Amino acid sequence: MKKVLASALAIVALALSPLAAQVPVNLHGRSADGANGVVAAAKPEASQVGVDILKKGGNAVDAAIATAFALGVLEPNASGVGGGGFMIIKLANMKEAVVVDFRECAPAASTPDMYKFDEKGKVIDNATFEGGLSVGVPGEVKGLLYAFDKFGSKKLSRAQVLQPAIDYAEKGYKVTVNLEQIIKDNFEKLKKFENGGAIYFDGGLPYELGATIKNPDYAKTLKAVAAKGADAIYKGEIAKAIVDEVRKRGGILSLEDLANYQVKERKPVVGTYRGYTIMSVPPASSGGTHLVELLNIMENFDLAKTGEGTPATGHLWAEAMKLVFADRSKYMADTDFVQVPLKGLASKAYAKELAALIAADKSMPSATAGDPSKYESGSTTHLSVMDKAGNMVAITKSINYFFGSGVVVPGWGIIMNDHMDDFVPKPGSANSVEPGKRPLSSMSPTLVLDPKGRSFMTLGSPGATRIFPTVAQVISNIVDHGMSVQEAILAPRYFQMASGKLNVEGRVPINTYNALGPLGHELALKLDWDAYFGGVHAVLYDYDAKMLRGGADPRRDGQAAAY
Amino acid sequence: MKRSLLSLLAILALAAGLAAQSPAYNLKSPIASKPAFLSSAGQSADVEMVKVLLDRSKIPFKADAQAKAPALAASGAKTLVLAIGGSSKGLGAAGISAEAELERVKAVIAEAKRLGMKVIGLHVGGEARRGELSDKFILAALPACDYFIVVADGNKDGLFTKLCSERKIALDAVEKISKAGDPLAKAFK
Numbered sequence: 182m183k184k185v186l187a188s189a190l191a192i193v194a195l196a197l198s199p200l201a202a203q204v205p206v207n208l209h210g211r212s213a214d215g216a217n218g219v220v221a222a223a224k225p226e227a228s229q230v231g232v233d234i235l236k237k238g239g240n241a242v243d244a245a246i247a248t249a250f251a252l253g254v255l256e257p258n259a260s261g262v263g264g265g266g267f268m269i270i271k272l273a274n275m276k277e278a279v280v281v282d283f284r285e286c287a288p289a290a291s292t293p294d295m296y297k298f299d300e301k302g303k304v305i306d307n308a309t310f311e312g313g314l315s316v317g318v319p320g321e322v323k324g325l326l327y328a329f330d331k332f333g334s335k336k337l338s339r340a341q342v343l344q345p346a347i348d349y350a351e352k353g354y355k356v357t358v359n360l361e362q363i364i365k366d367n368f369e370k371l372k373k374f375e376n377g378g379a380i381y382f383d384g385g386l387p388y389e390l391g392a393t394i395k396n397p398d399y400a401k402t403l404k405a406v407a408a409k410g411a412d413a414i415y416k417g418e419i420a421k422a423i424v425d426e427v428r429k430r431g432g433i434l435s436l437e438d439l440a441n442y443q444v445k446e447r448k449p450v451v452g453t454y455r456g457y458t459i460m461s462v463p464p465a466s467s468g469g470t471h472l473v474e475l476l477n478i479m480e481n482f483d484l485a486k487t488g489e490g491t492p493a494t495g496h497l498w499a500e501a502m503k504l505v506f507a508d509r510s511k512y513m514a515d516t517d518f519v520q521v522p523l524k525g526l527a528s529k530a531y532a533k534e535l536a537a538l539i540a541a542d543k544s545m546p547s548a549t550a551g552d553p554s555k556y557e558s559g560s561t562t563h564l565s566v567m568d569k570a571g572n573m574v575a576i577t578k579s580i581n582y583f584f585g586s587g588v589v590v591p592g593w594g595i596i597m598n599d600h601m602d603d604f605v606p607k608p609g610s611a612n613s614v615e616p617g618k619r620p621l622s623s624m625s626p627t628l629v630l631d632p633k634g635r636s637f638m639t640l641g642s643p644g645a646t647r648i649f650p651t652v653a654q655v656i657s658n659i660v661d662h663g664m665s666v667q668e669a670i671l672a673p674r675y676f677q678m679a680s681g682k683l684n685v686e687g688r689v690p691i692n693t694y695n696a697l698g699p700l701g702h703e704l705a706l707k708l709d710w711d712a713y714f715g716g717v718h719a720v721l722y723d724y725d726a727k728m729l730r731g732g733a734d735p736r737r738d739g740q741a742a743a744y
Numbered sequence: 745m746k747r748s749l750l751s752l753l754a755i756l757a758l759a760a761g762l763a764a765q766s767p768a769y770n771l772k773s774p775i776a777s778k779p780a781f782l783s784s785a786g787q788s789a790d791v792e793m794v795k796v797l798l799d800r801s802k803i804p805f806k807a808d809a810q811a812k813a814p815a816l817a818a819s820g821a822k823t824l825v826l827a828i829g830g831s832s833k834g835l836g837a838a839g840i841s842a843e844a845e846l847e848r849v850k851a852v853i854a855e856a857k858r859l860g861m862k863v864i865g866l867h868v869g870g871e872a873r874r875g876e877l878s879d880k881f882i883l884a885a886l887p888a889c890d891y892f893i894v895v896a897d898g899n900k901d902g903l904f905t906k907l908c909s910e911r912k913i914a915l916d917a918v919e920k921i922s923k924a925g926d927p928l929a930k931a932f933k
Binding site for chain 2: 362365368369383384385386389390
């Protein structure tokens with residue numbers, strides 16, 4: 182009888198549950214450990230896709246590519262076929278890591294003065310980040326397949342790594358708290374460019390928590406990629422549809438731009454931090470170089486001694502970031518077009534000079550008269566993969582703003598990027614628009630070797646200019662403060678441009694918050710868990726336990742998966 | 745045993761009935777007349793969502809997110825519907841300051857009262873559409889409302905409950921934006 186009653190009560194509870202449904206943002210259980218392989222990405226389903234590929238005999242690259250394609254479906258606001266990014270790969274048998282640069286580039290018809298300004302100095306019609314003129318030549322499919330073909334295990338077919346993404350696009354995925362809010366926040370954009378609304382609205386209103394979103398048009402696109410490779414996107418029917426829609430929305434993208442797009446394989450920026458080797462991406466991302474520069478500066482201070490979460494440590498981070506951002510605004514651009522003093526920026530001697538400018542008891546008002554202009558929005562995604570062989574892959578990719586330019590290719594479900602916004606929209610800057618040039622980025626997919634030279638960690642983050650400071654803080658949390666990878670990700674973060682306010686995450690210790698003001702910092706208190714500071718996904722090899730440990734970020738929908 | 749089973753079945757049937765039943769609203773009878781005039785209080789995109797709710801509810805309306813007071817009389821509307829929620833992005837796009845928007849909203853409400861129109865307020869933006877900027881518009885507009893609908897997530901701190909109970913304004917909370925159309929439709933005669 183008791184059993185019957187219990188069952189009945191359970192049924193009643195179930196029947197009533199929709200009335201009281203609450204899905205909390207879960208801070209726990211984001212990490213995962215495995216002896217064979219770990220994938221950490223911005224969606225649990227995407228991480229699982231990667232693990233399933235590893236189980237099928239794929240290597241870390243195969244898993245990363247499958248995860249990356251799945252993210253384009255599951256996190257459509259952040260990345261996809263219409264975007265681009267950077268990837269860094271080090272297979273266990275490679276002496277050096279390689280960077281695959283699949284960042285968007287400016288269309289051939291672009292010019293430094295292509296954007297017009299109103300009398301208040303604002304770009305007319307938000308043309309740098311909304312509509313066709315904001316669209317750069319996308320690199321995602323060429324980039325991902327380049328890596329798959331060259332560095333994949335060759336045990337799995339292209340169709341096999343694309344199939345999970347196709348399945349999610351066809352069968353749908355659930356809307357999370359995070360995605361619901363992002364769709365609501367971008368309601369106007371999706372409505373204005375109605376093709377986006379047709380996918381992400383339910384009868385004219387944003388899809389809400391728990392609803393299922395399907396994108397069969399995007400499934401069709403991915404099927405074409407599975408069948409024909411990158412040519413499916415860069416030539417023929419889909420290319421024409423992309424160009425037609427972008428031009429219909431005021432853009433200048435051409436079929437030639439798509440056909441001529443080139444992935445670039447580059448040498449990584451390499452530095453060290455307290456004996457660990459840091460490998461990250463060179464320009465057109467500023468991220469890797471400045472990550473190394475920032476860590477080089479911080480290496481001059483004994484952070485283990487100043488302590489985690491203390492005013493002294495927070496002050497040092499803030500001051501070092503000011504110095505790095507001053508350099509960034511002055512020097513950084515696409516090195517294919519502009520001379521950038523990369524060696525100097527990444528040198529220990531230069532960092533020592535900069536570190537000497539930092540006073541322990543006083544904040545410098547500004548590291549330069551600098552231009553703290555923004556370069557990127559926070560809508561990007563990062564994934565990390567590592568397997569038991571020590572193969573490491575880190576990919577950061579993006580369509581720039583949430584839902585990119587808003588331009589969605591009808592019949593194919595592709596959201597086009599607005600990465601032209603990452604250029605300075607006027608002539609005269611190292612980062613001004615030029616045909617074929619890649620706009621400056623902060624993306625910093627990063628690999629770390631331990632002091633013995635072994636594969637140690639793969640990590641990265643979305644978050645625009647916050648990316649490399651966030652990556653640096655997570656590395657320091659592990660190296661200096663002995664945190665686990667998940668603790669390092671959860672710890673509150675700081676962000677400071679060359680001038681202006683020091684942004685601190687809400688959970689920073691109150692004593693630290695109170696002590697930073699008297700040092701001269703003007704503080705901006707952010708939310709307790711603020712996506713402003715990015716979303717780090719990392720995998721670390723714990724050699725003592727012979728275990729891969731994945732960490733993921735609750736500031737987004739991050740989740741690691743392992744086996 | 746049979747009796748127990750029967751009782752359990754009755755409980756189940758009751759529970760299922762409760763779950764299936766349309767929700768009981770605090771607004772017991774319609775207060776508003778058609779047509780409606782929709783405007784924004786705070787220039788958030790929420791006004792666009794309320795447009796969809798009105799469309800779905802088949803309530804005839806005119807909409808102008810930046811309407812000035814004289815527009816009400818010219819519209820011939822009998823009810824003012826306000827989509828409340830501040831957005832710095834929306835204000836920027838509209839080219840107005842928060843202060844100017846507050847003045848506009850107050851003037852529109854005053855005109856609605858002068859014309860004898862009912863005022864229905866909606867806050868559909870949830871928790872994310874709260875905070876200093878939005879709260880300015882909530883505090884300015886809510887006291888003038890005859891009826892208020894809020895997406896429950898935006899009322900976690902009980903602000904809407906408190907303000908409405910103090911002023912004896914009927915308040916209905918709904919779980920999702922898509923559920924706000926039903927009480928909105930029922931508010932109209």
